[in-house]
Amino acid sequence: MPKFHPIVAAMLCCAGALTTAQAQVWKCVIDGKVQYSDQPCPARGEPMKSRSLQSNVIDTSADRAAIERAKAAAAAEQQATTATPSAAPAGPVAPANVCPSDRDIAGMETKASSISLSPEAKRFVQDEIRRARQCQKGQGKYNAADWNISKQAVDAQSSLTGGPDxxxxxxxxxxxxxxxxxxxxxxxxxxxxREAARREREAARRERDLRLRSTR
Structure with missing residues (x-):
């Protein structure tokens, strides 16, 4: 049988007693209320069984697994969206630019060569020819109704009253x-x-000079 030194034996006994005291929990009833203590109850009570003192730990492994699965699904969806971006919705198609044909322009050129047109009317028809050619080169945004108004204006230049409007x-x-x-x-x-104002001034000057000569 092994022999222990008296001091070592005393230390082992103290350690065992301390471990037992720390592990023991008492359920006491004090003033009608249940309390827990690591010391024996002063009045009524009982020691708790060791299996009743298990740690209050909630197993969250299932929740963690569900969270990880959700994260993986979200990452996969984001990766799929990045790899195959959805096509942008097509915007409204801009209407094509409508311009007079070469035949229409030839008709305006015939109109501009008429000797019955006033200088203002002739210049307007020539401007319409230039604008029609600009349209054919892609300048401006016209539709069929615009050139219908232009055609009516060209035809009206033969009128003595409707041309300016x-x-x-x-x-x-x-x-x-x-x-x-x-x-x-x-x-x-x-x-x-400015030219019209100049002509008016010139006409007024000539009229004034004519009156002066007539009074001499």
Whole structure:
């Protein structure tokens, strides 16, 4: 039988007693209330069984597995979306630019060569020919109704009264369909107004001179 040193034996006994005391839990009833203590109950109570003292641990392994599966599914979906992006919806198709045909332009050229047209009417028809050729080269955004107004204006230049109004309607159409042509029309109108004012001043001067000569 092995022999132990008295001091070693005493230390082993103390360690065993300490371990037992730490592991023992008492369920006590104090003033009608249940309390737990690591010391024996002063009045009524009983020691707890060791199997009743298992740690309060919730097994969340199933939840973790579900979360991992959800993450994997989301990652796979994102990867599939990145690999095959959905096609962007097609936008509205811009209408094609409608322009007069070469035959239409030839008819306007015949109109411009008429000797019955006033200088203003002849210049307007020539401008319409130029605008039609610009349209064929891709300038402006016209539709069939725009050129119908232009044709009516060209035909109206043979009229003694309807020509100016028809010209203004056609020029308004060109200004809306082609900003560059609209600027040109505006500059031409300003020049025409200055020329008209100059002619009025010149006519007034001639009339004044005529009156002065008649009084001498």
């Amino acid at each position: 028809a010209r203004r309607r056609a020029e308004a159409v060109h200004s809306a369909a082609d900003p560059a042509e609209g600027d040109r029309i505006a500059r031409q109108r300003e020049a025409d107004e």
